[in-house]
Amino acid sequence: MRNLENKLLEILNPNEQMFGRGTFYQSFPDLKIQGQRSSSKRFKVYKLDKLLNDKSKVLDIGCNCGFFSLITAKNSQIVHSVEPNKTLIKIANLVKDHLKIKNCFFFNSTFDDFNTNVKFNLIFSFAVHHWVKCSFFKYIKRLSALLEPDGIIIFESHALNSIDRFFLKRIEIFKDLGFELKEINEIQEEKDMKRLFGILVKKENFVDVSSFNKLYAFINCYWIIFLNFFLNKRNYFIYLLKRFIALIFKLTGRNGKN
């Protein structure tokens, strides 16, 4: 086991990774591999023990090192996992071969360039919508097209105090575009921040959603971009102001703490 982990770390470490804080982003409890995020806790909190069965066809968008996809594959018919980072795909395939898992397939691609004729009944969109290049409106349109009727999407947030300040508004957009919210919940793991996730069921095909709802959802998608832009600019302005005041105190010989 240690040999496998060392081999994987040798592949992971020389290429600086954006996610995982210097180690794997996801843990793999059966292989005793630690990660920033706890796969066992996530599996439980997302209620995958109830959602998955031998008919599950799962799409995992931005699967990272693929550990969560491989764990999911044990309880599913098939798992298709998309990840643009080729180092992570190499790691995922090594573990897949090590465990002789045959029903999980890794695609080295962005979600934007990923093409498939398969229809899924469960999609994982875990902390990834910000990284996907297309607009949020187009993202939901694609998710809807990839899902069978009554298919489920588990939609998880990024940081709630920055990228996903308006996560609940995003959930409303899903609802406007033909999804029903089954559950909204929070998750917090020891080495990760608090996140929200929604479990949404596809109730209407995108083409059948009324033009009014589409327009409303479309405007809301751009409203979120505008609000984020405005708040980020405001934070940047406050930061510059603080630096400026600190500099004035320094130049005038005051430490500002008196």
Ligand SMILES: C[S@@+](CC[C@H](N)C(=O)[O-])C[C@H]1O[C@@H](n2cnc3c(N)ncnc32)[C@H](O)[C@@H]1O
């Ligand atoms: C914060 S991590 C989340 C990983 C995984 N979904 C999870 O929650 O355990 C975001 C992942 O999305 C991947 N990613 C970045 N751009 C992407 C894109 N355009 N399409 C699909 N995945 C992307 C990153 O390489 C990274 O592995």
